[in-house]
Amino acid sequence: MDYKHKYLKYKNKYLKLIQKSNNIKRAKLTKIFNQQEGGALAGENNPFLERFRQLIICPISQTVMVDPVMTSDGQTYDRENIERWLVDHTTSPITGAELDYYGAEPNIALKNVIEYIINQGLLDLQVIQEYLENLGLNQEQQNQRILDIIRKKVENSGQNIFQIPEGYPQIFVNGISLKYTYVVASNKYKKEITIELSNGNLIRINKLEGNESTVENLGPGSIVPHVRPQSLEHFQDIIIFDQDNLNSIKKILERNLLAEDFYKLIKDSKIASVIISPRIKYNPVFYTFMNYDNCMIMNEINNRLAIRPILETPDLYQGLEEQIFSIKGIYQDLLTAPLDRESELARPSIMELNQRIGNTRYSLCGVEIENIPYIGKEIVSLNGESWTKIVADEGSAWRLENGRIAKKRTQYEKWVIKEKYVIAFTGANGIGKSYLTHACIKPDLIFETDNCTKDTFLATYTESGNRPVIVVGLRDPTFNLDYIKTQLLIPAYECKIVNISERFNEEEDQRLERIRLEEERLQQEALIREQQAQERRVRELRQQGVFVVGFNREQIPTVANPDGGPVEGFNYIYRLYLSDNNLITLRQDFGECGSGWTTATWASMEIRRYNQAINQIDRLAQPIRYLGVNTRNDEYYDNSEIHELNFDGNKSIIVDEIGGDGYYPSGSVMLNNFP
Incomplete structure (x- = not known):
């Protein structure tokens, strides 16, 4: 039997089937390219598009190449396809000519071009999806890449030209x-x-x-x-x-x-x-209620009006995380105190806060609460029965007109102030009255005057249910708290919000700057003394030879981006400070290989002079004698070297630049008994 004739017959038949399959794929791709939406390349007879198509499609599989490589005759194929071909062939799949050698080198330039046109969304989504599937990405990674690519298609084509596909709201x-x-x-x-x-x-x-x-x-x-x-x-x-x-x-x-x-x-x-909005604040803003002993309004806020009780802290610093808090002090008359008295009361707390924070970027707003004495107020039980008026303060209890006492801690549990009143929040424009009240007071208890006018106030306020908290706006300067008091049948007590840090912080900035400059001066003097001591030490060592007098290592997180998706890793840096003022820097860097297929590492060595003082933390307690470095060529890869640094005590460091593999580098820095 003529086996050769039979083999050639079936081979030709097989090749015709492959050609037919490739023609079908080619026709399909041509249709996809020509229907490309939103681009300027669409059209049946676009020579640039035709050449572009020939460049990025693998001649074997007729799909967009994922890892393009070149054979010895200069033709480019997808790595997986050409490696499969070369298992049984020694010829070019395109020309049939014998290849000089049977390996393949990465076509990095073309791979970058393909990645660029894919990422820019210059191809049809069907082609892009096929490419991403061939990359081996999981479904979540594919979906995110597609979303990014659609974004690029919109940016490149304009919203009015490119129609976002259905299913991507x-x-x-x-x-x-x-x-x-x-x-x-x-x-x-x-x-x-x-x-x-x-x-x-x-x-x-x-x-x-x-x-x-x-x-x-x-x-x-x-x-x-x-x-x-x-x-x-x-x-x-x-x-x-x-x-x-x-x-x-x-x-x-x-x-x-x-x-x-x-x-x-x-x-x-x-x-x-x-x-x-003019309400926006580009710095941290904190609010503190300036509380004091027997503060009737603060008690009312915490027990009846607040969403939750306002946290009381021992000082300003400990209240910052709450943003809205209260501190207790001698603040009874703060609202009516003259400016110098107000400054005297607030300054110690502000200075302590600045000292602990170390800056004055914040704004601290204080809520100054009107002092309404309990003495003289009638109190009633929770069911409305009169307990008579308070006539004296006896520490933990109030002495009543009828001779009995009312324990202070039982207010709101057994008794309350009979008087009905309104709490009015006032303050400069933009101070945050509305923000503060809505952040800590129940919303259905707040009435804002900016929602009405002077003429409609009483009717609107009555319609709201006579809410117990009024936020006094400043749209109409005459529509102020004094006017509101004339319209109400019950008292209105004031909580005034003021920026208590503003007036001190310019002075504080200057004080903190003086402190910073003094610290810098002391550090500079210490550095000079340290440098002088190091120079004396180095001079002594030079008489004995060259020593490693300082050493540090640094581990820096980084991310490589091979085709399979981001991979976390580290760059390592080692620094050896020698007594002859030379610095040896060794690096082991993490990234992706030349083709981008997988991760890789590279190592390197650099020797240069240094002049700066060695940090105390980097100095070796016991210097190590340096014996020199031997460098040799990598026997597996001509363009790479291996460096061996030798030290006393059988210590060494080996720097292998690429690990003998130029395509998938695995360089390393290996420390043996060092330091």
């Missing part, structure tokens, strides 16, 4: 609120940005000063925004989809909308696109 930013708090444990400020999205959900981006931001999902809700877009058109470049995860939304907002500056909210380039 877009969501928008409705509004943003800003709040600063203080974290005592870390002695840092925390920035909280709450974003209301058009799908009804709230997310919050938290950032501790000097740290990376985090994000959390608050679920359904709404906010009173400090910032909102002038219109949806102004936020067109902020493209978010309902399928985006929280971290993706955070990155989009930080890239396109939110300012990097910790004490700003919106990027300068976006200021013209938003409406900013």
Whole structure:
């Protein structure tokens, strides 16, 4: 039997089937390319598109190449396909000519081009999905890549040209609120940005000063925004989809909308696109009720009006995390005290707070409470029975007109003040009267005068049910507390909100600056003394040879981005300070290999002079004699070296630059008995 003839017959038949299959795929791809939405490349006879198609499609599989490699004849294929071909062939799949050698080198330039056009959304989604599947990404990773690519298609083509596919509902930013708090444990400020999205959900981006931001999902809700877009058109470049995860939304907002500056909210380039409320505060604001013994209004707030009792703290610092708190002192007459007396009372607390925080970036607003004496007030039982009037203060109890006593701690449990009155919150414009009251008082007990006029006040207030807390606005300067008192049939007692830190902080800034400069001077003097001592030590060592007098190591977290997705790792840096003023720096860096297929490591060595003093923490208690370095070529890879540093005591360090593999480097720094 002529086996060769039979083999060739079936081979030709097989090749024709492959050709037919490839023609079908090619026709399908041609149709996909020509139907490309939103791009300028669409069209049956576009020569650029035709050449582009030829470049990125593997000639064997007719799919977009994931890991393009070149054979010895300069042709490019997907690695998986050409390696499978070369198992049984020694020829080119395209020309049939014999190959000079049977390996394949990565075509990094083409891979970067393919990655770019995929990520920019310049291909049809069907082709992109096929490419992502071939990368080996899991479904969640594929979905996130597709969302990012759709975003790019919109940016590249314009919302009016590219139609977002069905199944990818877009969501928008409705509004943003800003709040600063203080974290005592870390002695840092925390920035909280709450974003209301058009799908009804709230997310919050938290950032501790000097740290990376985090994000959390608050679920359904709404906010009173400090910032909102002038219109949806102004936020067109902020493209978010309902399928985006929280971290993706955070990155989009930080890239396109939110300012990097910790004490700003919106990027300068976006200021013209938003409406900013005058209520916004770009620094931490704290409120403290200036409480005192037998404070009738504070007792009423805590026992009847507050959402929950206002926390009392021993000093200002311990109240910062609460943001709204109270402290107790000799503050009975603070509301009516002259300015110098007010300063005398508040200054010690403010100075102590500044000393502990170390800055004056905050605003501290005090609630100065009108002093209403208990003596002379009639009290009644909880069912309304009169206990007569209070005539004297006997420490833990009140002496009554009828000779009996009323224990102070039983107020609101057994007895109450009979008098009905209103508590009026006043203060300068923008001080936060509305914010404070709504944060700590039950909402159905608050009446705001900004919701009415002088003429309609009494009727509107009566219609509201004569609420016990009135927030006095400043839209009409004549519509003030004095006017309100003339309209009411019951007393109105005042809680005035004032910025008690503002007047001191300029002076405090100067004082803290003087302290900082003095600390810098002392540190500089200590550094000079240390440097002089080190120089004497080095001179002594030079007479004996070259020694390692200082050593430190640094481990830096990093992320590589191979095709399979982000991988966390570390860069390692080792520094050896020699007595001859040379610094040897050894590095082991983590990243992705040249083709991007997987992770890799590289090692390196650098020797240079240094002049600065060695930190105390880095200095070796016992210097190590340095014997020199031997360098040799890597026997497996010509363009790489291996360095061996030798020391007394059978100590050594070996620096292998790429681990003998130029394609998948595995360089390392190995310390043997060192230090």
